[in-house]
Amino acid sequence: MTMTMTPIADHLWGRLPLELIERILDLLVDEYDQDPAYQWTTLRHTARRQMRRIERHFLRHWVPKLTITLYSGPRCQIDYRLSNYSGNDNLGIRRVRFQTLGPGLANSLNKEGIRTLWDQYSFENRVAHLRLGEGILNNGMTGGYIVNDTDIVDLEVENDGLSIAFDWRRTLDALLREEVMMQKLQTEMAIDRKKKLAGERRWPPFPRIQRLALVKAFVLDIQMAKRVAMQQHRLKRHDPSGETKLGSLTHESRHLHKQDLPPHPPASEPGRACCIICSRRTGPSIFEVVACEESVVLSLDGWQQLEKEELLDLYAEAYGWNCYRCLGQENNVSWQQTSKNDWLTVCSSSAEKLHTIRRWNPWF
Template sequence: MEYTSNHWHRLPQELVDMILENLVDEYNSDPVYQWTTLRHISAQQKRRIEKQFLEYWVPKLTVTLYSGSWVQIDYKSDAKASGSDCEDGIVHFQAPQDNLSDHVNQERLAALWHLYGFENRVAHLRLGEGVLNGGIREGHIVNDTELVGLKVGEDGMTISFDWKQTMDGLLREEMLMRKFQNEMISQRIQKLAKANQWPPSLADQRVELVKQLVLDIQMRKRVEVQKHRLDRHDPNGAARLGSLSRESAYLHKQPTPPSTPSGARTACCSICSRQSGPSIFEVASQEESVVLALDGWQQLDADELLDLYGEAFGWGCCRCQGKEGDLEWQQKRKNQWMKVGTGTAKEKLFNQTYVRWDPLG
């Protein structure tokens, strides 16, 4: 649609505004498209969308700080933030006292935030947990996008940042991932069709796409976005991507930094002794559903959706165990997952919306 064409100028301004408002409203459930595309159609709609984001989406943004592999501290929007703070683009988030682990005090929080930087994203952003994609499980956005203009309180319990620039980075990278993902899916379908391996039925095609997404595309699209981020941050290539960690190498399949001598084990196993938090690849492998990347998933019945979630879980287990070609193992793990919990397929899909990264998988 060409919004600046002569056809638009011939219409009464009130009618144009009404059409654009209806268009924006149609995408209320897709903040990525609203922000990256519809926000630019007119100055009036830009003001309206930014106001809506500040009032609706910023309170649904969570900043999670990691301490090792087990502890996650969530920072949420401070409801007491003044209007002047919002007007200059700064928002204040805080971690509730009861959200702190017995193993993390305020001094430790401040020390963790001191480590935050381009090469060490010790905090991740989550948008729309339990809300996006109709509240279906694993439907939120998660990324290690930069907190622009980050300032940390002395006690480590409060942070402030530029919400517009941060939201812009988060949603632009999400849109870029959609672009890479669509291109990769199209290329993979062509390759499978050329080899006569593309199934004829739509249901079987969806099953095949889930496999391709889990074993390759889901992580490869994130690698491309990370490389794009690095090119913009440091064209000379002196900086490195801290997200490409050794622990997540089985996911991103990229060269990793040399191993560093590990200190004395302080706990029962390597997981408990791990000093670093999870990389975005580890988090996305558990929190981002590839099923929601399928065209038309909203029109599928709950039973098929749940079955596709089971397919994804099975292939995720194969990816983790290095058994990517083992269909028998994948089906075994899928069947075990399908038996977990009680209730209808719809209840299983919508009653567990907050799926968070767990070091034990």
């Protein structure tokens, strides 16, 4: 939705009482309460009063629902959440402080190890990711929150890494602007895919089959392609020379982002030889996290109106295509159907399958 108006509409809008205009804008903002990216990047700029109102709402409501996760290798995830909020929604607050409960949550890591991880955080090495609205956005549907490795702006590491402070406005602005960019790219890619299939007479005639076809396209191409495009856009803004490298494009996630990479450098010390998971030293890239945590089903137009039975089938379809890709079964379509059926028959209720907070795990 845009705020552009015709000359006549603009004239009529200008004749409305200010109180009525403000009330209309209030209702418009409230209508998009489940779309913080649109609220922040677009509606926040409709009027000065709305900017203050939305920023106050974000400080009170969304900042406490932001999680920053620090990774150490394939096993350890350390969550940081808001620590200094006590109902104060003073918009003069520029920086917020997040903290973890302590090194006991970090398996074998101590405070020195956590501090070392944060010291490695940079544009080329995003060892921490942001999650907004886990279990809340998109009515709490599985994989319905925002996750990205966006920059944590003006980051300061405190208490040997047990606390961090950063600029909440600029960090959310970066996170939500990139989310809007990816939504736009995804829409354009989906339209192009429909046109291509229609031109080849391979676009299904029935809406339910069309949705299955789109789920396949999202999983195997669009979901990652939009993030590659966004990462390249980010790199161009950060370093137009192109000399800086994107740390998110890793060998471990090559099967997801499909980008050319230089040969993998030899390890400085030999890893355990049992499997690739135990041997790797690095945490997940954003592509690996997204493949596990983000549901492409919620990218379908009108998913909210679908029956639970079809939603379950679409989630299972996405799971099957993900297995098809991740386990190197690109030429074995029956593998996808087997994986899909396995997901449908796993011993958990429909509610659990559709409303679960799922974190990246290299074993699943």
